[in-house]
Amino acid sequence: MDQDRERILAQYARAEHQLRDWLAHASPSDLGRSSNGTRWNNEELLFHMVFGYMVARALLPLHRVCSRLPAPVSAGFAAVLDAATVPFDAVNFWGSKAAARFYNRHRMAAKLHRVLAVLGRKLAAESPASLARAMPFPTRWDPFFTRGMTLAQLYAYPTDHFDFHAGQLDLPRGPDPGSS
Template sequence: MNPTKAEIEAGYRRVQGELGARLAGATTEDLRRRSSGTRWTNEELLFHMVFGYMVVRALLPLVRLVSRLPAPAGRAFAAVLNAGTRPFDVVNYWGSRAAATVFNRRRMARKLAKTIAALTRQLDRETPASLARSMPFPDRWDPFFQPVMSLNDVYAYPTLHFDFHAKQLSLPPT
């Protein structure tokens, strides 16, 4: 990966615009329709895409902490998380379904905007050394999680996740 801060922030801005356009162009029926290739509705999948940004806010302090531990501890932590992939998948699915009832079409764009604003403020304060901090990751949890990820990779992750799932939406073109 290794995009620059400017590229990461440009991706954040693009995604905000895309989410707004998709929500503005979708009817209630469009949002209730099943997405393509997932068990979620379009609205649930859109929330899941937003949730990827929310997760990064929790991952940033974790990477800062685990990157300071001895390497075997980080690898063991990632292995334990990988062992819990099945329960994670269940929680990920049902959590997105439930959360989409709260962060629905009327709230999810605002939530994304606030989350991206916070991520951008944090990213702007990062140094090259802090962005290079890394830790082992549970690479079975997500196709974009790599065995080892830097803080820079984590900042870039949610846009990759968003773009991947955007192809699964069964919404009219924007």
């Protein structure tokens, strides 16, 4: 599991570097331009990408509780959440639009840094048994949620989400992160 931790932490560092790079190289008009395939502009989409890490952090206590419940109870909970997909989608969309006004180009990198620091500390403190414990997830909420996710998969989830949405940005690319 230590290789998994190292991989997850390296992915966090890469995502933070990429976000800072986009923000450093994008003009206000770049950030205000529509993204590709979403209804968000680039700045709103960047915040939504940061929000994935915030969601993972918020889901950690829920995972700890639900992964210890009897399977039918936690599966029922995931089914109820799946049934609430339409309101979740609306909150996800409008919430990201609204939050990007506060966590804008001037604040979102610092927010991501703080969230990643917490996730990293929590990940380092997890036992192998806790990282292997799984719970059902509402698969209609996000394409990266699987029917049964381990805690390790939950820690890795936001970077998969980040990388997917990175392909939807319409922003100039800065230097290659591997070239420095």
